[in-house]
Amino acid sequence: MSVRSLIDITDLSTAELEELLSVAQDIIDRPGDYAHLCDGKKLATLFFEPSTRTRLSFEAAMYELGGHVLSVTGTATSSAAKGESVADTAKVISCYADIIAMRHPKEGAALVAALNASIPVINAGDGGHCHPTQTLADLLTIRREKGRFTDLTVGLCGDLKFGRTVHSLINALARYEGVRFVLISPEELKVPSYVKTTLREGGIPYAQTTDLEGAMPELDILYMTRVQRERFFNEEDYLRLKDSYILTPDKLRNARADLAILHPLPRVNEISVAIDADPRACYFKQVLNGKYMRMALILKLLKEAGRL
Numbered sequence: 001m002s003v004r005s006l007i008d009i010t011d012l013s014t015a016e017l018e019e020l021l022s023v024a025q026d027i028i029d030r031p032g033d034y035a036h037l038c039d040g041k042k043l044a045t046l047f048f049e050p051s052t053r054t055r056l057s058f059e060a061a062m063y064e065l066g067g068h069v070l071s072v073t074g075t076a077t078s079s080a081a082k083g084e085s086v087a088d089t090a091k092v093i094s095c096y097a098d099i100i101a102m103r104h105p106k107e108g109a110a111l112v113a114a115l116n117a118s119i120p121v122i123n124a125g126d127g128g129h130c131h132p133t134q135t136l137a138d139l140l141t142i143r144r145e146k147g148r149f150t151d152l153t154v155g156l157c158g159d160l161k162f163g164r165t166v167h168s169l170i171n172a173l174a175r176y177e178g179v180r181f182v183l184i185s186p187e188e189l190k191v192p193s194y195v196k197t198t199l200r201e202g203g204i205p206y207a208q209t210t211d212l213e214g215a216m217p218e219l220d221i222l223y224m225t226r227v228q229r230e231r232f233f234n235e236e237d238y239l240r241l242k243d244s245y246i247l248t249p250d251k252l253r254n255a256r257a258d259l260a261i262l263h264p265l266p267r268v269n270e271i272s273v274a275i276d277a278d279p280r281a282c283y284f285k286q287v288l289n290g291k292y293m294r295m296a297l298i299l300k301l302l303k304e305a306g307r308l
Ligand code: NCD
Pocket: 053, 054, 125, 131, 134, 164, 165, 225, 226, 264, 265, 266
C-alpha cells in the first residue's frame, strides 16, 4: 500500500479519531474556511452496491470542499460487467482521481483496491464486514448528543450478524473506558465470532439477549439496524426474521430520558415513524454529521498523500 487508506475503523488511532472530530466541529462552526481547500481535486465514488446516503454524503462533502466528483454506480454500466478485477479498476481510477470512496458487495474488496491504488481508498462498505465512515458519523453524533465516549451502555439491536455498521461501531467504542455493550438480536443474527473475540480479548463487558424491552432501562444509546435482506441465503429466513424488532413509542416507556436513538439508515420498519418527533431520535442528525466527518477524512487523507 503506497499511501494511507481507510479500510477498517481500527486503522485510525484514538488520537486520530479526536483530530477528525475536532476538524468536523470546526467545519460546522466555520464552513467558509473550508470551501476551497480541495479546489481542483477529484473524488471518485465507485459504488458497486445500492446506496443513497453514503455516496451522496461523500459527493456533497467533496463539493463543499471545492472539489469535483467522478462517479460510477452499479456494476451494469461499469467495466466490472466485462469482468475487470477490483485491482485493475483501482489502478485505472488512480490515473483520473485524487481519492477513491468505494462500496462493494465482497468483504475485503476495499483492501484489494487500496493495495493496488496509488491514491487513498476509503472503504464505504465491504459486504457484511465493515463500514468505517458510518462509524465516524455515529461517533460525531454520540459526541454531540452525550458529550463523551466513556461510561456508556450501548445497545445494538437487529441484524448484528450482517450489519457492517455494527461491527465497525463496536470496534471504535471498544477502546474507551467504561463502555458496555448489550447485543440484542435473534439467535440467528448474533454478532460474528471475530467481533466477540475482540470484546473478550479486550476484557470489554457485553451481554447478549433477544429482549429489547428488558434491556431498555439501562441503555444510554440504542443503535437500531435493518435486517440485511441482500446478505441472506434464502428469502424464507429473511421473511421470518425481518420484523424481529420494531421500535414503537410504547417500547420506550422504560427508556432513559436522555437515551440517544441511532440508526445508520435506510430504515425499513425497525423504527416507527411515530418516534421521529421524539427528541431522543438522532438518526437524521447522524446523516448530517456523516457529511462533516467525511469532509474531515478527505482532507486528512489527501494531506497525508501529499495531494493537498
Ligand atoms: C448502512 C450500510 O450500507 O451498511 N447504510 C449506510 O451506509 N448508512 C446500513 C444498511 O444498509 O442497513
